[in-house]
Amino acid sequence: MKKIGVLIVDDEKNTRTGIKYALDDTRYSVDTAENIKTGLTLFKQKQPQIVITDLRMEGETDGFILLKKIKEENPDTIVIMITAYGDVEKAVTAMQEGAYDFVTKPFTADQIEIKVNKAAETIKLIDNNRILRCELSSQFEMIGKSDAIQKLKEQISLIAPSDRPVLILGENGTGKELVARAIQQFSLRSSGPFVQVNCAAIPETLIEAELFGSKKGSFSYSIENKSGKFEQADSGTLFLDEIGDMSLNAQSKVLRAIEYNEITLIGAEKPIQVDVRVIAATNKNLSQMVSDNKFREDLYYRLNVLPIYVPALKERADDIPLLIEHFIKKNGYISEAGTLFTKDAIRVLQSWSWPGNIRELKNIVERACILGRNKTVDAEMIQSFLSGAPVKCKDFIDTGFPLKEARENFERNYIIRVLEECRNNKSKAAERLGLQRSYLHQKLTELGINDKD
Template sequence: MPRILIIDDEKAIRNTLKEILEFESYTVDQAEDGPAGLDLLIQQKYDVVLCDIKMPKMDGLEVLSRAQTIAPDSAFIMVSAHGNIETAVEATKKGAYDFLTKPPDLNRLLVTVRNALDRTKLVSETKTLKKKIGKTSEMVGDSAALNAVRKAIEKVAPTDARVLITGPNGAGKEMVARQLHELSARANGPLVEVNCAAIPSELIESELFGHEKGSFTSAVKQRIGKFEQADGGTLFLDEIGDMSLSAQAKVLRALQENKITRVGGEKEISVNVRVLAATNKNLLQEIAERNFREDLYHRLSVILIQVPALNERREDIPALIDKFLKDIAADYGNKPKKVAPDALKYLQALDWRGNIRELRNVVERLVIMSDDTISAADAKAFAGK
């Protein structure tokens, strides 16, 4: 449940805000001044902080500045009865999410809090994703096929060109997208991933573009879509070939105009997003069968990167197995196991239809089922071939 902190020297204001927010099912704490608020921020994680500007002992702007170190992920909404443009600008420069004047309009307050919560969630998701990226985005191997992909990434990443990444399932298309983002000028911005195949067709537009409260039966509150979440960064549309035709039309418009409209909304929202897409399908065949828009294909495929199947780069299998052994040992808190040469030769010769994803699963199974050294007999017994 979202947790909110109210910092205000006026008890009546604190109690009123607390009552309103608790009615919306938020957990709310209070502090009567800046130092007390900072103490609570040290002790407890808050998603949103409503902070008065004019307070004794320490004004709200100083609280905001100090909170950037103590609680950098908390979204600050500054509140003041003496609001003016200069104060609002200064608060924003110091890192405030928004600025409200007293007494705050109820609807504006609730919408601002909801949007701030969405922002806090996005920051958390982005940090989690970046941690995953740091662990998994290394491209392992030195085959000619893989080096060709690396070379393409190095050339394309610094640009804002859209990239269509193709290749079989499990070959590492997501890793290519992550490297394109990491090596781009947008690396400090968010990388937002959407698996188009995992989202029902009736929900994909809401997922991508967001929706307004009441736009459909289950839309109980406003939602920010993935395009807005990725503003200033990269949007990765995985399995783009499974996107519905109606959603394709809206994505095409967003790419043409750099603007989106939320479901149920009328306002156009400008977005600054680099779009990367991936698919395991033959999109030219999908176009011929009228399952995919040709104009969208040409918008997405400014650059094409084909990720090779693992069977096309067998010389990389020993290095991949070594990496997986180390990663799995780190996850389990054990020492990495060794692989006997004949076991390695056996694994290298197998047909890896599931590609790198299948190889990792097999290595984890072997780690669990074998002794300190994985033998050829272990590989034959547990590789599942």
């Protein structure tokens, strides 16, 4: 088996020697350097896959210089920073700039060995996914070739192998869940569970029980032990969608779960250990919410170690033709002849502001496929959809459906359109439709409409 190259850069001889002896010499080939200059020379000669460097060395510029030069030379190199207790904040900054992890002095041989072994597993994952890392699998494929989407794919490939929390930022409908699933798929936890929680959809009184679980009898309607989402995501990934809507009290418990890898079920006396990577997402300005005392500052900084921005559709309008083709192929209403969008129709779509982003485009394409079956979809038809003007049934309606199916198609598309205009706010949509909120949820289930539609 080929050994993994490790370079140790530290001005203290005892530290260099201690780390070298802590590593299994049958698995690792270790070189050491007492300063940054020698370290860079050895790095260029040996091309190690892992570099362990002190953040501060006597008479040297700080380890950020070495980190920067290594990442310029080979972005895939894993860098582990050694830091004193008081420099933890700088170590976190180093991670934001590309470092894989950090270890705080004083540390034991076991601690450094665990860090390096974990880095070795990450290297194996990177090697296995080298060809695929910017071409995400068809299940969670990100359609597009624009600069914005290529940058997003590259960020995912870099962030996924780490085990740190991720904060996904972006408007509604941009595909934040897709990004979260892609990160999980290319992480060391890809074989583990992916558990999703929509923090905005759970009442404040129930969010803690939903996240952390509860013991039988802990409250009036608790008739049995119930595991929470953290426990269900053990050894996998927990996706906290719309985390900006979580109560401050629940935020404090999420922070503890992330920091100490433990949770306490409601009604339990002792905590239990969990091994979970947290990915959070929001369309809100959390930094402003921190200033307004509506979001915990400590949780914000804990999540914001690896931020990733999902571009709005208007920022990647060049991808619209590819997205249209993708949605047409996925649409079950399309005949073999397919549905064609004229160049003028596509230009209209590319000039639209897309307040509902990808979700809105998907619904527009689906509506065009249903109403314009086997017909050319022109600019006039698209403009009528975007303006909310009624479509002339005699021109676009397909009489090939039984009445029941036609009625269901109309209801489905009408409700989807109202949800779009209400930014997926179920309460507002129910009011617009003249329905009770509970009945709207029932109709959504009956018609197979979910938040992705």
